[in-house]
Amino acid sequence: MIDLRSDTVTKPSEEMRRAMAEAPVGDDVYGEDPTVNRLEEYVADLIGKEAAIYGPSGTMTNQIGVHLGTRRGEEILLHEQSHIFNYEAGAPALLSGVQSRPLLGDGGLISPDTLRAAVGPENDHFAPPTLLCLENTHNAAGGAVYPLDDFAEVAAEARGLGLGVHLDGARLFNAAVAAGIEAREWCEHVDTVSVCSSKGLGAPVGSLLAGDEATIRRARRVRKAFGGGMRQAGTIAAASLFAFEKNVERLEEDHDLARLLAEGFLEAGYEVEAPETNLVLVKADDENALLEALAKEGVLAGHGRKGYVRFVTHLDVASEDIEKVVEAASRVFASV
Ligand code: TLP
Numbered sequence: 001m002i003d004l005r006s007d008t009v010t011k012p013s014e015e016m017r018r019a020m021a022e023a024p025v026g027d028d029v030y031g032e033d034p035t036v037n038r039l040e041e042y043v044a045d046l047i048g049k050e051a052a053i054y055g056p057s058g059t060m061t062n063q064i065g066v067h068l069g070t071r072r073g074e075e076i077l078l079h080e081q082s083h084i085f086n087y088e089a090g091a092p093a094l095l096s097g098v099q100s101r102p103l104l105g106d107g108g109l110i111s112p113d114t115l116r117a118a119v120g121p122e123n124d125h126f127a128p129p130t131l132l133c134l135e136n137t138h139n140a141a142g143g144a145v146y147p148l149d150d151f152a153e154v155a156a157e158a159r160g161l162g163l164g165v166h167l168d169g170a171r172l173f174n175a176a177v178a179a180g181i182e183a184r185e186w187c188e189h190v191d192t193v194s195v196c197s198s199k200g201l202g203a204p205v206g207s208l209l210a211g212d213e214a215t216i217r218r219a220r221r222v223r224k225a226f227g228g229g230m231r232q233a234g235t236i237a238a239a240s241l242f243a244f245e246k247n248v249e250r251l252e253e254d255h256d257l258a259r260l261l262a263e264g265f266l267e268a269g270y271e272v273e274a275p276e277t278n279l280v281l282v283k284a285d286d287e288n289a290l291l292e293a294l295a296k297e298g299v300l301a302g303h304g305r306k307g308y309v310r311f312v313t314h315l316d317v318a319s320e321d322i323e324k325v326v327e328a329a330s331r332v333f334a335s336v
Contacts, residue, residue: 002321005302007171007200007254007278007314016202016242023238027231028054029224035234039241043208046244047172047193048184051216052208054237055228058083058170061194061209062133063091064222065166068192068215069131072097077118078133079108081140081305083168095226099127108138109150112157119161132158135168136186137175140305143258143279145175148185155189167193170207174200174277177251191215200251200278201243202315205236247315254278257313257322264326269333273308281308282329290336297328 003009012020026032036054044052055061062084066076076092078085080102084092092098103110103118110132119129134154136146155165167190169175169183176183187193192211197203209219223229230236258275265272271283281304284290290309294301304310311325 001298001300002317002325003300004311004313004317004325005300007312008198010202010315012202012204012239016239019242020235020238023234025232025234028233029229029231033232033234033237035241036237039237039244040208042241043195043244044210046183047187047195047210049187049193049210050213052210053216053219053223054233054240055207055209055223056205056230058168058194058196058198058207059088059091060223060226060228061207062088062166062168063095064209064219064226064228065192065194066092066098066131066133067096067222068211068218069164069166070096070098071130073127074131075099075101075127075129076131076133077101077103077110077115077129077163079103079105079110079135079138081108081138082133082135083139083170084133084135086140101129107144108135108141109146110134110154112154115154115157116161119163129161129163131164131166133166133168134190135170137171137277137279139171139279142273142281142304142308142310143171143174143275143277145179145276146186148179148181151186152189164192165190169193170196171199171277173248174251174255177248178255178277197240197243200254200314201247203236203239203243206240208240250315251278254313254315254317257317257319260319260322261311261313261325264322265329268326268330270329278313279304280311280313281305282311283307284309284336286336290332293332293336294328297332299325299328
């Protein structure tokens, strides 16, 4: 099977497993795991924030960010296709008691005008909007990079309106590598940012939330309350550290394969969105029919946004696999 459902499906390499086996560990709830401490410092430094905290998933680190940026009864503003709004099991309402206001925008972007229009005057009828959540790259927009100028502009607009800003940067390093811009350049404009080691960077588990010292100190209590306080977490944090140290630059290879794949699909007759990073969206009248036909050919893909099937390139995919996927897609074209 060639598994292109997600870049979350990668298995740790031998070298990564060795780093995990050899990692010094301690009880991280006491702050005594040297590997976790090293990882948190490394990532904070990498993205230009004062501090970072390690958590088990991107969902948890996003939700800690939401929790820290709001109070019960307030409102977060986010793209209608965003991961936090669509794929985190209603967690902003469940865990933080906030209302989500979905905003429209092409390619996963939110314009300053759209944001301004969504923030009404103060009025007892309205839930006070307090946090803007952005996403880079944007999953549902096919891994689109948030252009830095647009990002800075909408973040500045949010500040002007008195809102905080959180960035879901699950694939921020894909954006950085594709755009040739340091990840920290986006992070400069936000209060909190969540980054994942378990997507294209190839670790089996682990995400971090970064921000200023005081915010991350508060995040430790929230992580505990959300059940994310881990003990000898150095065993897994070692994989994340390895991922951030060794696997960022190579994301370019995934992007190259995504372009190859998109070209192959186009040649086979499909409608495809030109990928900016490692996600390829292929239009399908019947997504399930295409997914099933491909699965019979030994190719696994997943659902993209409505009307699209999503293929994700990653560390465990080689160019020969891409050729096989394109051949399979050509064979099933007539039937779907
Ligand atoms: N996304 C997964 C699925 O949940 C859709 C995937 O296969 O792409 N932010 C973004 C932008 C994400 O794409 C994801 C994972 C997360 C957050 C959540 O990360 P995890 O799975 O670690 O909770």
